[in-house]
Amino acid sequence: MQSKTKNTKTIRHLFQSGDPRTDFHWATPEQILAQSEPPKRLLSTSAKLDKCQSVGVLARVLYFTPGVFCPAATDGCRRACLAHTSGRMQFETHARVRDARTALYLEVTVLFIKRLKAEITLLETDALQVQMTPAVRLNGSSDLPWERLHLELFEQFPDVQFFDYTKLSHRVYRFMLHELPANYHLTFSVDAHMQKEASDILRRGGTVAAVFWPSLPNTWWGFPVIDGDLHDARFLDPSGVIVGLRAKGLARVDTNGFTIRHCKKCGPDGPELLLEFAKEDTHRTTVHRCPSCKNTVSARWKLTQPQKLHHQAA
Numbered sequence: 554m555q556s557k558t559k560n561t562k563t564i565r566h567l568f569q570s571g572d573p574r575t576d577f578h579w580a581t582p583e584q585i586l587a588q589s590e591p592p593k594r595l596l597s598t599s600a601k602l603d604k605c606q607s608v609g610v611l612a613r614v615l616y617f618t619p620g621v622f623c624p625a626a627t628d629g630c631r632r633a634c635l636a637h638t639s640g641r642m643q644f645e646t647h648a649r650v651r652d653a654r655t656a657l658y659l660e661v662t663v664l665f666i667k668r669l670k671a672e673i674t675l676l677e678t679d680a681l682q683v684q685m686t687p688a689v690r691l692n693g694s695s696d697l698p699w700e701r702l703h704l705e706l707f708e709q710f711p712d713v714q715f716f717d718y719t720k721l722s723h724r725v726y727r728f729m730l731h732e733l734p735a736n737y738h739l740t741f742s743v744d745a746h747m748q749k750e751a752s753d754i755l756r757r758g759g760t761v762a763a764v765f766w767p768s769l770p771n772t773w774w775g776f777p778v779i780d781g782d783l784h785d786a787r788f789l790d791p792s793g794v795i796v797g798l799r800a801k802g803l804a805r806v807d808t809n810g811f812t813i814r815h816c817k818k819c820g821p822d823g824p825e826l827l828l829e830f831a832k833e834d835t836h837r838t839t840v841h842r843c844p845s846c847k848n849t850v851s852a853r854w855k856l857t858q859p860q861k862l863h864h865q866a867a
């Protein structure tokens with residue numbers, strides 16, 4: 554019989570998910586595990602990860618149920634999180650698999666980590682065959698401190714480059730002070746309201762990711778912006794830059810600061826647009842106006858019922 558090793562010592566609190574399809578709104582991890590098929594794989598690929606091959610990196614990502622391991626998630630990011638609003642990530646079947654992985658990690662951690670190690674070993678072999686650098690993003694839709702929870706992963710796979718985005722500034726400061734494993738790279742993920750923290754990290758040589766729409770500016774907050782959509786191998790980024798990501802899906806109509814809008818008409822360094830109008834019925838519509846040239850930018854996105862504006866998941 555499989556012995557259960559619950560992760561209650563290290564994971565004391567689960568946070569709210571913005572995924573309208575997750576069973577974590579109403580079921581316990583134990584119930585989810587009992588009703589789920591075991592996940593076939595823990596590590597996945599994505600179109601953006603595949604682009605890493607253009608820079609010699611073979612990368613995989615671990616997707617949990619978005620939000621449940623995200624202590625610093627905001628209303629905006631929870632709702633617009635790409636891990637449940639983009640492409641195939643919206644499929645019911647994908648939500649079931651993310652739930653099953655999350656429940657397996659919480660309920661049978663030892664087995665989960667064994668399986669994870671086996672998949673990383675396989676990735677190393679695959680990468681060797683094609684002469685690429687193996688890379689793993691463990692927090693594809695979470696913000697777990699892997700360096701504290703499972704340090705042995707970094708020690709057991711010294712030739713694997715681990716990398717993540719995080720909203721937890723204390724983790725980024727520890728990374729910049731070289732207090733994290735040498736093969737773990739972190740990028741600070743910010744929204745429109747986090748200029749002060751972001752600037753401090755950028756001045757100290759860290760990198761910061763921000764979501765922009767409808768286009769990327771050349772500079773923001775006085776720092777150069779690079780195109781973060783070309784690939785996802787963040788550990789190759791130069792220090793002191795903002796990694797600009799274009800808003801996808803619901804993020805295009807975000808009004809909670811998750812997405813930053815600059816005025817393209819005022820030039821590549823144009824000012825931030827201000828919200829003029831937002832409406833929500835079957836679609837969400839937003840209109841933003843430039844405070845300088847008065848140009849407006851509008852966006853519209855079809856909503857599924859549970860994603861409506863004032864919906865709060867239980």
Ligand code: SF4
Pocket residue numbers: 619620623625626627630631634635636693694695696720
């Ligand atoms: S913190 Fe990141 S992964 Fe978590 S809900 Fe927000 S955007 Fe998604």
Ligand SMILES: [Zn+2]
Pocket residue numbers: 816817818819823824843844845846847848
């Ligand atoms: Zn303008």
